[in-house]
Amino acid sequence: MADRLNSPAARDVKFVMHPYTNMEKHKESGPLIVEKASGVWVTDDSGKRYIEGMAGLWCTSLGFGEERLIEAAAKQMRELPYYHLFTHKTHNPAIDLAEKLCGMAPGNMGQVFFANSGSEANDTAIKLIWYYNNAVGRPEKKKILARLKGYHGVTVAAASLTGLPYNHKDFDLPIANIGHVDCPHYYRYGEEGETEEEFATRLAENLEKRILEEGPDTVAAFFAEPIMGAGGVILPPKTYFQKIQPVLKKYDVLLVADEVICGFGRTGNMFGCETFGIEPDMVTVAKALSSAYLPISALMVSQDIADAVSKNSGKIGTFGHGYTYSGHPAAVAVALETLKIYEERDILAHVREVGPHMQARLREFQDHPMVGEVRGTGLIGAVETVADKATKRSFDPALAVGPKLMMAAQQNGVILRATPGDAIAFSPPLIITKSEIDQMVDGFAKALDQVHADLNKAAA
Known part of the structure; x- marks a missing residue:
């Protein structure tokens, strides 16, 4: 009896709070x-x-x-196990990875901000969008639209973007200034007799109506996964991104591509943006960036946004955002090696x-x-x-x-x-x-x- 009570499974049930788990059922089933x-x-x-x-x-x-990733982490831990990017400090792995990502990313990405998870990358994107619009003199342009069944993470802001009920219920989410538009799932939401292309046209028209209802001067950004992952692996209908992007450009609404799942080969191209013809203003990546061997994520932003953020930080005196482990050298080293393996193999x-x-x-x-x-x-x-x-x-x-x-x-x-x-x-x-x-x-x-x-x- 004592052995069973002290088993790893019993100790797990007693001490570990599991994500995305029915904790009451877990007491019965165990891990x-x-x-x-x-x-x-x-x-x-x-x-x-x-x-x-x-x-x-x-x-x-x-x-x-994968031994090469294990060795990359060990080598970096021996040389520089930790350092940060705060207050004008840096290290070579972070410089190398940022340059590499800007060179390979879709769109005109000018700078990279490192974080530790997809949730943090998307949360940072929201903050940067608000900061950017303040910087360019548009303090009312703050509303952000995402899609029903989309998934963008679990921080307070990123979970608000996520369009799934269980991420909102009893968490008092979503927060203000974040709303949701149509889920682009043709099988579920296409009308009788409607082709995929007609469905895409309807969704683009609905998006434009929503922007006009909210007020174009108040809508700042639109978040989208190339393929909606946790919402059910939902592919965009034919011509979807080709039809919604002109609407976003018409009203000067930034497009943030959440490549956390699709990025680095999942769709057969390096990025899902390439697969579906997306031209983003910001891109978030994580997961396969390091093959998950160490936690790391990144937000890539266009040069225009990077320039505006830089000037605003000069006016304020600092850019008041960052994480202790942003660009952790061991995680960055593993990410660099991961990207090398993708290319070499x-x-x-x-x-x-x-x-x-x-x-x-x-x-x-x-x-x-x-x-x-x-x-x-x-x-x-x-x-x-x-x-x-x-x-x-x-x-x-x-x-x-x-x-x-x-x-x-x-x-x-x-x-x-x-x-x-x-x-x-x-x-x-x-x-x-x-x-x-x-x-x-x-x-x-x-x-x-x-x-x-x-x-x-x-x-x-």
Whole structure:
């Protein structure tokens, strides 16, 4: 009895507050304790192996156990384990990474601000947008628009941008000056007889109406993921970004591309902006920037914004924003090595080779009686389940079909993610092989059939 009470699982339940977890259920089920990992595989404390079909949290792009990243961190820790970028100080790794990012980023990026997570990068973008508009004499231009089902993080401001109810409920969010517009999910929100292009046109028109309703002199920025990740792997309808960008430019509304999930190869291009023809004023990145080996994120801003911010800091006397660990030298060193590996191993070519295989395998589920839509590109995808294929009716949320599928897949040796609307997300490490994709998809197929049989049995 004493051993069970002092086991790692029991101590976890007692002491650890878990993100995105039903804490009451956790007291009963306990955690999956992951002890080691290699490549696309992780192993729990009982020795069972799983394909990590979500690359952790969409982030471990080079898989687990990449020795070059481990050595980059160790080498930097020996030379300069910590220093900061405050008050005119810097270090060479930060300089090198900022220059590298500005050279490879979409748009005309002039400067980089380092942070530690995607949430912090997006939070910083909001602050910078407000600061910038004050700097250029537009103190009323402060409202920010994002999209329903979009995900931009969990700080107070970034969670306000996020368009998902569970990120707002009982947190007293969203805060003032942040609002939401249409979710660009054609399968769910396209009208009968409406083409994707017509749907995109309607959303662009709705965006313009919203800007006019709010007052163009008050709307400062629009945040968008190239592919909406945590909201369910929602791809933009055809011509969407081509139609909304002229609206933003017409009213001088900044476009912030949240590349936290899509950046660094996930879609088959280095950035999702390239995949979908986005020309941003700001770009946020994290996750695959360091293959998640150490926490680091970055906000890249256009040269015009950088210049205005610089002049305003001169007027005030300082730029009063920053984090203790902004540009942490070890994290930066790992990020630099990660970018080198992407180039040397031509990770983009690999994604373009294996991505179509994953997409083809996932689309085999389209005819399954539980599946409404299969969507994705490159090495990101989702299978959305429905109670009725003809009407697209979703399952009763009380049935928790998505979580049940996620747990059934785990029992079959595949770690995946349930997203809103009972869609199961796939986002494996970019190094995954075709045979490993087959193992991942086959494990999910077993889970899908098991849950379908259980639902039929319960309904009988």
